[in-house]
Amino acid sequence: MKAIVDKDTCISCGLCPSICPDVFEFDDDGKATAIVDEVPSEMEDTAQEAADSCPVSAISVE
Structure with missing residues (x-):
């Protein structure tokens, strides 16, 4: 499973790193x-929760 963040859509709200800090963080930008x-198998559900919680749907987990 892979997590992808669309940086053009991301609004830096902070939900994804707060929900799943083992998979997401803020970049220098x-x-x-x-x-x-x-995504480690034990983090798949949490990564999906972070994607589902993104207010602008900038995260896809495949």
Whole structure:
């Protein structure tokens, strides 16, 4: 499973790193980014929760 953040859509609200800090953090540009190439299996549900919680739907988890 892979998490992808659309930086053009991201509004830096902070929900994704607060929900799933093992997968998301803010980059130097102030936008969220996925910090893992593959979401660990034990974090898949939490990563999906972060994606579902994004107010602008900037995150896809595939």
